[in-house]
Amino acid sequence: MMESLVAPIPMEYNRLALEGTHENSTDNAKRPAPLTGGCRIEGYVRVKKVPGNLIFAARSGAHSFDASQMNMSHVISHLSFGIKISPKKMSDAKRLIPYLGRSHDRLNGRSFINHRAIDANVTVEHYLQIVKTEVVTGSGSREHKLIEEYEYTAHSSLAKSVYIPVAKFHFELSPMQVLITENSKSFSHFITNICAIIGGVFTVAGILDSILHNTIRIMKKVELGKNF
Template identity: 70%
Template sequence: MTTASRLKSVDFYRKIPRDLTEASLSGAGLSIVAALAMVFLFGMELNEYLSVTTTTSVIVDKSSDGDFLRIDFNFSFPALSCEFASVDVSDVLGTNRLNLTKTVRKFSIDPNLRPTGHEFQPGPATNVIKHDEKVDEESLEGAFVFTSDNFDKYAHQFPITAVNFYAPWCYWSQRLRPSWEKAAKIIRERHDPEMDGRIFMGKVDCTQEGDLCRRHHIQGYPSIRIFRKGSDIRSDHGHHEHESYYGDRDTDSLVKTMENLVASLPSESQKLALEDKLNVENAKRAAPSAGGCRIEGYVRVKKVPGNLIVSARSDTHSFDASQMNMSHVVHHLSFGRKLTPRAMSDLKRLIPYIGNSHDRLNGLSFINSHDLGANITMEHYLQIVKTEVITRKDYQLVEEYEYTAHSSVAHSLHIPVARFHLELSPMQVLITEQQKSFSHFITNVCAIIGGVFTVCISDTVALYFYQYTKLWLYTCTIHYLFPCGFR
């Protein structure tokens, strides 16, 4: 026996000689049905192979972004001045950070939320403001008393007008009063308003001249404003261009500041030494041009229950809680790293419902109407859940934070604030993208083709068996009825 013959002896697929095969209409019909079935099942299997399925599970938070959470925000407060607007964060572990400025920007806005100028610069922080230790009762009447009737007249008459907006009940106003009165008396003696006419110092009692103080966006007491002749423009939506003084409040500092302002009027050569000039510039900067503020930026907080608070804050000013209005508009509030538009579209394709709750507060307004009364704090309770999506594409990990929000108002015994309570869930949702492997697809395709072909062959054999059985039964019946046969 040759090698070829030996190989042929182990053939699993032996051929039937073509002379022993015969085509039939029933076999052709069955073959067409089998082919259509194969194509249909192959198409379904291919569609399932190309489609992506997801599995969702809830696990303990194992965030890859560490122990801190980034909060991006953009709020508008139509009745809170950028001069005193403060962003604070606190948590249950005792963290308490006040007046964050490194990652927070402020822009003055009018009551209609329209910007009124460039970014508000808070200037260098001063921890301690000096005041006079001894009060000289004889010098307590030196500043001119401004009212709504005479303010514009004097503000437009003198090149420089320095005004102390105060409230008699305010502790800081009481401490400033003797220094301001004494400084005003000294400046009047050195620069007589009638003879010199370059500077004029006065004061405004905001409890008596409420309209005048509101017109100049006074929200904290005392507020020292420096007006320059011709710079107070009120025709453009009520904007005011003037400066605020935030330096020391003792008599010597106030007199030195006023002398520097006077010296700057005739010529640059008459200014004081560079050191004194820098001290004045640090203590004096542009005042808010409107009474509202847009606050945007981000903060990082620990992943524990805590608060994000926007309030009016100053270590050297007092506030009238009954006049504070913390109405605000939430333009944007999100948690975690920002997703690119492409990543978000991929997530929407993968999971249609994801991303629908990460912007629940965006575009909503929370207004303190007169019906609610005074001392109203705006509170938002946010429950935050992290969702991680592991995509098959490059095995990319996408993280997103979604939250639910419930808002309310409450009467406060202290200065009203806008408070965002943060409750972070210790659990996270894990969504994994899954797709069938190519080997599984090929195996199923082979099973479809082989199975359909085998079933069709079985149907053909059964058909022929049925036909031969019917013929045999017919023959047996004839022999039984006519044992002698036909003649």
């Protein structure tokens, strides 16, 4: 499996590396070497809000590559757009909008493996349609942006490559934006709704009473043998 191409790296090590510290100053532990050919790529890429491509390919001016022997299988541990959202903030937002965040990291944990059963020189392409979503609470001077995230849909396919195969991510930001606002209702609006409900109940009760009264009157006429 593709997961065995790179030995696992503890998350704690990544955190200490970003902070520039070590849990133990005498610990000279290094990243484990890969078990077989392969690599791990992690980081951030700044892109403009226009359609573009993110391409992973083997390039070297001092080496040559046999394209027929290259396998662009990969496992996506995490892929998202925008500022990283803390779990607490996402949890608070989901209390208001339960479906929020379902497409924030749609490709997380997905594997795209080429078992050589298809053909050599195979490029794996991902097409991502990104939509910005904002959640705003309050109104007026109390307006507060609770969360801002980018959700995306993904479609993946395989394509025959003429040259060296690559792993390609084509992303396109939608011109549409989803804006979710929270508008509080006034007390007068609540009273109006209550009056409307009460009025509707009385109206329905009056209609049912009229139908019942006319039905009883007709039945009495039939019993008396009157012609109506």
